[in-house]
Amino acid sequence: MTKLNFAFSIMLLVILFHYLLQRTVAQVTDPMEVRALKTIKSSLNDPVGNLNSWNSGDPCTSNWNGVFCYPTPNNGHLHVQKLHLLKLNLSGNLAPEIGLLSQLQILDVMRNMINGTIPREIGSITSLKLLLLNGNAISGSLPDEIGYLPNLNRLQIDENQISGPIPKSFANLSSVEHLHMNNNSLSGQIPPELSGLPRLLHLLVDNNNLSGRLPSEFSKMPNLKILQLDNNNFSGRTIPASYGNMSTLLKLSLRNCSLQGFLPDFSGVPQLGYLDLSWNYLTGPIPSRKLSAIITTIKLSNNRLRGSIPSNLSGLPFLQLLSLSNNRLSGSVPSSIWQDNISTGNKRLIFDFQNNLLTNITGSSTFPANVTVLFYGNPVCSNHVQANLVNCEPQTVNPASGSIRSSQITCPSCRTELYYEHNPLSPIPCLCAVPLGVGYRLKSPGISDFRPYIDDFRADLTFLLGLHFYQLYFDLYSWEAGPRLRMYLKLFPDNTSLFNTSEVLRIKQMLAGWEITLSDVFGPYELLNFTLGPYSSMVPSIKRSSLSTGALIGIVVGSVVGGAIISSVISVFVMRKCSRHIIGSRKRTTSRNTIKMNDVKCFTVEEMERATDNFSCSSLIGHGGYGMVYGGVLVDGMIVAIKRLQVGSFQGSKEFSTEIELLSRLHHRNLVSLVGYCDEEDEQMLVYEFMSNGNLRDHLSSNCKDPLSFPLRLRIALETARGILYLHSEADPPIFHRDIKASNILLDSKFTAKVADFGLSRLAPLPDIEGVSADHVSTVVKGTPGYLDPEYFLTYRLTDKSDVYSLGVVFLELLTGMQPITFGKNLVREVSMAYQSGRTFTIIDERMGSYPSDCIEKFVSLAYSCCQAQPDARPSMSAVVRELEKIWAMMPDTDILHPESAITELGNTTAPLFSRAAAPYSYLSSASGSDVLRSVVPNVSPR
Template sequence: MKLAMAEMDVTVLVAVAFLFSLFAYTGAVTNPVDTAALEAFHKTLQDPSGNLANWVGNNPCENAWRGVVCSAPTGPSNITFVTELRLFDLNLGGSLAPELGNLTQLKYLDVMWNHMTGSIPPSFGKLTQLYLLLLNGNKFTGTLPKELGSLSYLDRIQIDENQISGPIPPEWGGLTSIQHLHMNNNSLNGSIPPELGSLPNVVHILLDNNELTGELPPEIANARQLLIIQLDNNQFASNATIPSTWANISTLLKLSLRNCGLTGTIPEMGGLPLLEVLDLSFNNFTGPIPNQTAFPVNLTSLDMSNNRLTGQIPTSIGNLQSLEILSLSNNQLSGAIPENLGTGSTFQSYGGVKLIDLQNNQLTVNSNSLAELESNSTTHVRYAGNPALCPNAQTITNPLCIPNSDPVSFTYDSVIPIEIPPNTCQSCKYITVGYRLKSPGFSVFDLYSQQFLAYLTAGLDLIQNQVILQDYTWQAGPRLAMTIRLYPTGNNTFNQSEFDRLYQTFSQWRIPDSAIFGPYELISFYPRSLSAYNSASKGGLSKGAIAGIVIGAAALTMLVTGLILFLFYRRRKLPPALLAQIERMNRAKRNPALKVAGVKAFTFEELALATDNFSEEKQIGQGGYGKVYLGILNDGKKQVAIKRAEQGSLQGAHEFYTEIELLSRVHHRNLVMLEGYCDDEGEQMLVYEFMPGGTLRDHLSALSGIPLDFPTRLRIALGSARGILYLHTEANPPIFHRDIKASNILLDNRKVAKVADFGLSRLAPVPDMEGATPGHVSTVVKGTPGYMDPEYFLTHKLTDKSDVYSFGVVLLELITGMHAISKGKNIVREAHQRSLAGLGLSIIDPVIAQYPAEALESFMQLALSCCRDMPEARPTMAEVVRDLEGLGRSYSDIFPDGYSLDMPTQSSRISTGSLPMSYPYSARDRDSNDTSELLSGTVMHVAPR
């Protein structure tokens, strides 16, 4: 009785302390005008993901509304003002409320990478303290309000990648502090206002991919801080030329006027001493290339292709030591190639892939240095289409004479994963950042990757090995997208203040601009926790406020702890049998048993018996999901593979339900069959048919000891393709596999291929209410580096062509025997470059080199067609199956007697004992680069057109 009274006294004291803490601090009050503005904005928003679920109440600052950052309390009433709206990448729809113009203290407005529509309200002209206006990556329409021209503190406008139309207001000449005008990829029209030349601080004018017309204003040269002018893909007036004043902007680093319909002659560029990139391609320039004494010595890229230039190539171009790309193709140039062309130090080096493209001119005399360059460096030289240099007989035999319609592909890579240094804390929790260089001053990133890491590390105030470049890819523009990991030092995680500092360094553009790397943009920042936003929101609270919060939290903790101890004490008195029953009921509520028609539900006891209680002797593999065992079912005859999830594997649980759902509805001879599952006793297991032949990766790695001949590889390719085709066209609804790779293609004892591992698969989109079927599924990026479709990686959009790309990588593995990624080399890139150079067969697996070159070349070209960067350029799986079948028919004479594409000869069988027992989940030889869990939070958005 005394003990009970004591417990009650303690409980009462804890409760009193907690209630007292609730009234210990009344808190700050958000400016009512700001509150009304945010409430109006909230009404216009669409929040399907519930990211703004805590926007409740009438005190946004004190209640720490997500993404709302406030000033410190001021005055006797503790009034706070909204200074920042940080709503970056939250899957928001809706529009910008005009009432946001009433946030008089707002400095940062960031709604990048959402799905917002509507126009920019003219009331934003009242945001007199605004420093950053970040609206890019949405679906905004309407015109640009002239009222923004009065914002004298505005440093950066980013409206790129929207659907904004109309002219650029001449009133924007009043943006006296503006440095960055990023307005590319919209539908802006009319002329560029000459008033932009009066902007005293502007450094970047990015207006590419719009519908601008008129002439180029000479007044732009008056902006004496200009670093970049980028106007590609506009159609200016038919008589528009490059103003002579532009050739004297002494600060200019990049001038890009590709495909602008410009005419006239090209002015001398001697007044641009710092220029690094000059792109004048796809215009109507005539006359000679300026024969000046020296081009800008810092030039890394010079592209004057696809014009009507005449005369000889100036010898001054050959003196450029930093040049990486020289493209003069598709002109009317004549005469001898200068002897010094290609002698620059960068062209002579082995770092990166460089290009000298002189195709389709009237050049007459070859330079000896160019022939040596092709064989002694990583610089590619092309002069096909010059009749005097490339007679018809040399078109095939001379590598320099092989036509190449896409010279840029030499340097613009696909997704290239980077190996993480071994001395990095790989077990530490890291931050993943999607980052994009919007207008880099180079074309070959390999030459600058280490310099870039040093630049970024210094800009983030981190140290070596804290900043890791995970991968990069060139996009249209050209723009360079990359994924970066940030690792902590000492501890396993960043603390809150460091997390916030890193986010703000990226999102508020605190990394200094670089002459080489140019402007950047933040694409994603993962993870973004609620606590990180709230911490930033409460930055201005007083010490008394913090003390009150701490006391209240402590009291609440004591109260909860007391209640838990009390309940635990009460529960200890229950009979053991009743406790066990309660636990079983709770487990059943948390994870109700599955009921799947047509698939057997095994008990835990049955599978434990089948595997000798999951003994080590029965284990045949292990992966990220868990361990895989060979099982013998109770009839003693049937072998199965049992995939057992690790306890507490949340991702595994998701994959578990996904595989059961999908495999229960698909049946095809080239898909691994699901025999059953176990969802019992807190265990999750999948039971498959056993595949004694192991994985395709095993055989290509020679683990089987029996190399595959070409007919067998062709049959494996066709069987796998048919399985994937079934998923795409005959499953109801269709299925995107999302993780096709050589280690997920299994072989039975007759080398019949079956596609396995559906844990990452997604159902294809179904028709909406109006009968229209979306072309993709929007989803987080998951998969295996080296196999992932670059377009899916970048845009977040999964399609059937994503599987086609992955399968193309498998085809390349079959024809070369190489891994998808090996020692930092990407098989797609290697095969593509060699194929363009006419050396595609140089990387054929020697085991099959004796087969007809035409058959091997056809197989290689089919693989490369599947791996094209743009999804619409890839074949469908139906076309892949058709081409593989046609290849088998065309070269049927190479197959052994009795062999067909559907059934091997007896000699092609493999005995059950020729390989270690295999399993349907590719764990035993699981790719070291498989980072599907790592990539689950990486989001890259739609690439610019």
């Protein structure tokens, strides 16, 4: 009887389990939210197919990419909780139906190419906590409705094209801590009502067109730590004296805001660590009361300050940079300013006093090894006694960038194991492991030199992520405009070869969901990318497991036997899945296309290793989203640049094939030559001729010490146009380049211009049976913001006139030295306004020396016509070349056609020795427009 009861009990439990499982499977996403997601997809362009999973099944139970749901049903349905669509190459518009995701907490579409306006309907999602729209091409004004989101903690709309005022309704955001609205075209006055935001920590609205007064009411904000308003136009306004009483403020940055009046006294701001008031019209003396003892950066350069340098600037133990250049300061400089900081251990301490009226140094004129003091342009440099003791050479102060590489022991190669590499910091020597790649940016750091804070940052981030110190490895870091600090990190498993799947999802969720808070000195951060590599196939299984497990727990609680059965089933399932994933991750999945090659050599991996000293760090000259670039010397002594594709990069593999197929049959003196390629042993590399003078963009930079003359700029324009004309008319079939920009125009040892980077190029349409050719190619929009033909951007119709537009932007760069998009301003728009108002010569780059005015006028007129919005209004490339040749013929006699007389040729070398301290260099494909983090021209000399 007992056996019968036991059997009957087991039968009941099985029936109950079956019933409960059926109930669980039956749970589906709210039908209204399903329709909303499908409408959202239909309004987006998805050229790579990242949203293909949205074509079938249920959003919450079928692993729709980027869709995360609540783990248990609510009101009988599952609901979308998070929408993570970071950097998926999406364009198009955000559909108003997004407002139907009524229980959404995170909306993340960062780093795509989405345009259109922000839907007002987002204001109806009262549960929304994170609204992350930055890094797109969104335009229009900010909807008032966003100001009524009661739970919104973070609003990021930076790096878009949003215009109009900041809505006063934003004063209702009682939960907001982060307002990041920088790098747009916002105008009008900053609403004083924002001072009532009780939890606001960071207000970043730099690089806009804001005007009016600075709200003095901001001094009342109870928690404000960062106020960053650089590059706006508060013309004639003063800095409110009340800002000197902001008790919680850590960073105040008001650079280039057209501010006037006296410099306020900030001695009453106890936590102030970073002060930048440079490039204004501030007058009067520097206040004599002592600043916060934790301050790292003081920038007061390019103002009209008078008086002496007060001694209160000494005794600041954390100081890294004091910049007082280009003022009217006079008298003596007390040496105590730098002598008192000798014991701080700073790796770099800079005092910039250039271009003042300083006459001498009081006290010791001895400078410690870690201190740089700049006196160029001061009377002290003509004092024969002290001139020999001080630095009187003009210098530009730039933050230090680089990589943090620990000494590595010699280890056997991990190449046979796909994606595997050594962790130099691992306690287990030579352990091969698969890291996670993280692109990371500090948006408003409170420091000028990162090096003394590297260990603090590593300890901070690893602690917050629940990792060990040795699991985080710095690949590269670089300062960007802002200043902002960009870095590439690698997270390694803890003394094993692989992360388990739950750990991958946990780390990604913490970074993408802003679930960590760094120390205040590092300011706010943003996630640029999270590279899963072989783990990408494991994430969907995590998502499916976590959702179904959560739902089952909510339903079968109390059924111990059912829970045991579920646990067993899931355990077997996960073990089998993980086994398949780990085995699969060791196999290369990228298929190779058959590549047509003409006159290019196929190299072996061994030859590439020999050319680069086994890809040593000293040979590394560039880094981008699709891999590394190394300088090398072939066995015949030829100096080359080698682009090594990141293993498993689908997009990079496509560009690899495209570049070989095109460059192998293109031969022109103004196109970069492809020497060869390597395609074996899970390696794909492209070998180019070496261009010793780097790229054009960096010769136009304000940091370039030897600016290009006008004749040389004109010649570079002509040679570039000839190279593109060859692509359009002489290549068979013709080619549209699609990514013409200053960084893709390289310069050889004689400054001959050559067009590079054909990874995005497209073949022009072929004639039909009657010999008639279409005038365009229909394709998804790719290229670099600022250079994109607006017609192509709107219609997806790529034509030869699209290249003409991009080249016109390059011409404007040559004429002005400015970048296409900077400080929230568009170069084409700025030049058009000057051209139409007859102020052409006010925008010309003064650094290029003298020039014939008639030649400049014709060059500006040509550039202006190339940048017309309507393609029919632009000249053809052949007309561009003819006009440049006419302008060149108007030039007075010059030897610029033979500049090699003034340039030292590279010597014949037998082995490379590369340095990273020279000008930038670019061989990297850059579909996103910002893949190259930092690449430099190597200096080549015999070993």
